[in-house]
Amino acid sequence: MHEAMIAQSLLSAITEEAAKHNAKPVSAKISCGKLYAINDESLCFAFEAIAKGTLCEGVRLEIEHKPIQGQCKNCNQTFDVELSNPRCPKCGSEDFQLLPDAPLVLEEIEFQSE
Numbered sequence: 221m222h223e224a225m226i227a228q229s230l231l232s233a234i235t236e237e238a239a240k241h242n243a244k245p246v247s248a249k250i251s252c253g254k255l256y257a258i259n260d261e262s263l264c265f266a267f268e269a270i271a272k273g274t275l276c277e278g279v280r281l282e283i284e285h286k287p288i289q290g291q292c293k294n295c296n297q298t299f300d301v302e303l304s305n306p307r308c309p310k311c312g313s314e315d316f317q318l319l320p321d322a323p324l325v326l327e328e329i330e331f332q333s334e
């Protein structure tokens with residue numbers, strides 16, 4: 221399962237950071253592109269399951285879905301594509317190309333402050 225693999229890599233990344241900071245992580249913020257087929261609930265569930273009994277047990281995951289980016293073929297502007305009104309906000313052109321979807325990124329980890 222897709223989410224299980226992501227959960228696993230998140231767990232090792234968070235564990236590594238926690239070891240560096242010598243602190244217990246409480247939450248982690250991740251982001252990914254809108255087209256990234258990820259189910260928040262399944263990911264949190266998978267993460268919870270493998271985090272049990274580790275340093276990451278109880279860590280809250282926050283998942284941000286980034287909008288799809290487009291690049292205007294007329295004026296070269298890059299912008300967030302609004303699916304309800306897909307056009308360049310700068311020149312109004314509807315001739316643009318979709319940019320590759322944003323990758324999954326571990327944005328930040330919050331540690332317990334003591």
Ligand SMILES: [Zn+2]
Nearest residue numbers: 292295308311
């Ligand atoms: Zn434009």
